[in-house]
Amino acid sequence: MIAFNETYPGITILSVENKAASADISLYGGHVLSYKPAGKDEVLFMSPKSVFEPGKPIRGGIPVCFPWFGPNPSVPTEPPHGFARTSQWTLVSVSEKKKETTIIIELASSEATRARWPFDFTLTLEIRVGKTLDMTLTTSNPGKDPIVVTTALHTYYAISDIARVSVLGLNGLKYIDRVGPATVKDQTGPVSISAETDRVYLGAEDVTIRDEGSGRKVLISRTGNPDTVVWNCWEEKSKTIGDIGEGVYRSYVCVEAGSVLDNKITIAPDTSVSQSMTIKAK
Numbered sequence: 001m002i003a004f005n006e007t008y009p010g011i012t013i014l015s016v017e018n019k020a021a022s023a024d025i026s027l028y029g030g031h032v033l034s035y036k037p038a039g040k041d042e043v044l045f046m047s048p049k050s051v052f053e054p055g056k057p058i059r060g061g062i063p064v065c066f067p068w069f070g071p072n073p074s075v076p077t078e079p080p081h082g083f084a085r086t087s088q089w090t091l092v093s094v095s096e097k098k099k100e101t102t103i104i105i106e107l108a109s110s111e112a113t114r115a116r117w118p119f120d121f122t123l124t125l126e127i128r129v130g131k132t133l134d135m136t137l138t139t140s141n142p143g144k145d146p147i148v149v150t151t152a153l154h155t156y157y158a159i160s161d162i163a164r165v166s167v168l169g170l171n172g173l174k175y176i177d178r179v180g181p182a183t184v185k186d187q188t189g190p191v192s193i194s195a196e197t198d199r200v201y202l203g204a205e206d207v208t209i210r211d212e213g214s215g216r217k218v219l220i221s222r223t224g225n226p227d228t229v230v231w232n233c234w235e236e237k238s239k240t241i242g243d244i245g246e247g248v249y250r251s252y253v254c255v256e257a258g259s260v261l262d263n264k265i266t267i268a269p270d271t272s273v274s275q276s277m278t279i280k281a282k
């Protein structure tokens with residue numbers, strides 16, 4: 001079953017439901033807002049204070065960071081995380097099976113994107129909603145010169161309480177600590193969060209979010225995404241982020257699959273690069 005609703009002015013949401021799961025996908029931002037495996041709780045966090053207004057990013061779900069992650073490397077006045085999350089995407093196709101729905105959406109370069117980033121591209125996002133949530137982001141370069149991007153699927157997970165959550169699978173890795181001046185550190189053991197946390201783990205493979213409050217484990221696997229970003233803004237900073245709001249920081253953790261900072265992706269003319277992520281809630 002699928003349904004389209006312009007839930008907020010300028011924001012069309014595609015709701016899908018099959019025997020294995022349901023999900024909401026906003027064409028504005030190319031943004032997965034909700035993913036709920038049948039009989040289980042919502043996997044994604046959506047801020048109760050999120051603004052749903054074209055031009056503003058949605059706070060929660062799975063924002064797509066493209067064509068740059070974090071601040072723009074050459075134009076500091078450009079908003080962080082690129083423009084894909086604040087652009088209108090188009091629907092390419094929907095195909096339905098009993099236990100799986102596949103949605104393909106696309107963002108292509110236009111006058112508006114070239115004004116901000118002077119390259120031609122087509123960005124395709126395939127979203128498979130079933131027992132797992134599978135997402136494949138493909139960047140194609142139809143132009144004459146190579147293009148260089150950084151990207152992330154900036155996933156916000158719903159959790160019982162940040163104090164009861166740990167992220168497994170990062171032990172022994174180096175990470176860039178981005179709270180304050182960036183420094184490289186070594187991870188020992190699981191990641192637990194008790195202060196502002198903004199880290200890029202290098203070379204992670206599968207990662208698990210273990211939530212002792214809810215008893216849930218969420219497994220995240222990926223290809224073509226060498227970095228794992230772990231982010232929670234914590235109390236002080238949450239007061240300065242209007243669409244998060246006080247106290248709410250305890251209810252989310254971002255664990256993002258991406259190719260960010262120095263892991264730039266170069267796409268030669270007439271070629272494409274795919275990156276994928278799979279989420280499985282147990």
Ligand code: TA6
Pocket residue numbers: 057070080081154178198229231254256
């Ligand atoms: O992925 C972590 C991060 O880059 C943080 O530095 C943090 O500020 C966050 O993303 C949220 O960014 P946003 O632009 O959505 O407020």
